[in-house]
Amino acid sequence: MMRALWTGASGMISQQTTLDTISNNFSNINTAGYKKETAQFSSLLYSKIQSKVTDSEGNEKPVIGQVGSGVRVTGIVSSFTQGTLQESSNDWDLAIEGNGLFSVLDSDGNTAYTRNGSFRVAIGPQGATLANADGYPVLDTNGQPIVFNKDWDISKVTMDEYGNLMYPDDKNVAQRTNIQIGLTQFVNPAGLEKAGGSLFYETSASGAPLKEIENTNLKQSKIHSGYLEASNVQTADEIVNLIVAQRAYEMNSKAITAADEMLQQANNLRR
Incomplete structure (x- = not known):
């Protein structure tokens, strides 16, 4: 007993x-x-x-x-699993369709990963930067913060489905720039360490991050501008x-x- x-x-x-x-x-x-x-x-x-x-x-x-x-x-x-995509009134709200994750640079200088694409344009010492709600800059495919050209009119910046930023030329035709939002996948995403603010961190259980732009064998994710991925x-x-x-x-x-x-x-x- x-x-x-x-x-x-x-x-x-x-x-x-x-x-x-x-x-x-x-x-x-x-x-x-x-x-x-x-x-x-x-x-x-x-x-x-x-x-x-x-x-x-x-x-x-x-x-x-x-x-x-x-x-x-x-x-x-x-x-x-994929959450539903909900339309947003903010053009810089981004939703991922696929297995990718956004990369951001936290306050300690570490790379964190998230599916929360509620981003804003933050004005800082370096100029206009794409950042999340906590002010952490979003990283590009090279692992660097996304900083907009000082000569750009931010309202004219657009994006294609693979995260490439587009800006109109003298003839008002959108041209691809050299800035692309970085997306990362993991072999075992369930092994990621969960942190506050919808952030995840790499662990030995999750495996090393795999950049979609460098791994052609990965199924490429798509980014939808003006949408947010709802919780699943x-x-x-x-x-x-x-x-x-x-x-x-x-x-x-x-x-x-x-x-x-x-x-x-x-x-x-x-x-």
């Missing part, structure tokens, strides 16, 4: 993590580029009750007697997952209550 108490407790703790994960998904349902998270579990150690199991006639059964000791959370995995959280699915987690939590709680009542009865036994 003591094993039942600890097993039930492990189940309640794990389901609490599930609830935390679902709550985070709900909280970010309107966050551009957010990728839903799912808690994953594995069973804990098993205790061998009987190494040889026989029936009433002494015949050996093809099983052994083992009792588990509960469950634990092995990880919280992000699902990088499905409300109906999360509500169902919430109900399942609640019921599992209740069942583990009832198992603990039942074990407690049995222990109480055992303690009250008298000769």
